[in-house]
Amino acid sequence: MEQLNAVEWRMKAMAILYRVTAAERRFSGSMRVNEVTVLAAADELEAATRDAVVWLEAHPCPDQRLGAHLAGMLETCTEVARTAQRAIVGHTGDTAAVMARLNELLTVIDLRWESLDAW
Numbered sequence: 001m002e003q004l005n006a007v008e009w010r011m012k013a014m015a016i017l018y019r020v021t022a023a024e025r026r027f028s029g030s031m032r033v034n035e036v037t038v039l040a041a042a043d044e045l046e047a048a049t050r051d052a053v054v055w056l057e058a059h060p061c062p063d064q065r066l067g068a069h070l071a072g073m074l075e076t077c078t079e080v081a082r083t084a085q086r087a088i089v090g091h092t093g094d095t096a097a098v099m100a101r102l103n104e105l106l107t108v109i110d111l112r113w114e115s116l117d118a119w
Contacts, residue, residue, distance in 0.1 A: 023048040046081035073112040
């Protein structure tokens, strides 16, 4: 396993995480379109998040607090994708409640991204 210093790690991590942020933005926009678009965006978000988690497991962050922060954000991204997938494919739950939950989770993700500037 390649050992990276904090600056190198952050540069490589941001390249990996860019895919997650792009997928999250597309998911957010898809919520204004239709269920098919939401489902496709949720699938993309789940795949991007899964790839980022695998990368983070193979390349642990030198700053444990930052690593934990990113792991929490990625868990939230996974929850967004799976919540949308379950609601659409399984047609379960109150649509208004699901949408409210998704909006809450997207707000959490946005706040976590914004707080990355502190590192």
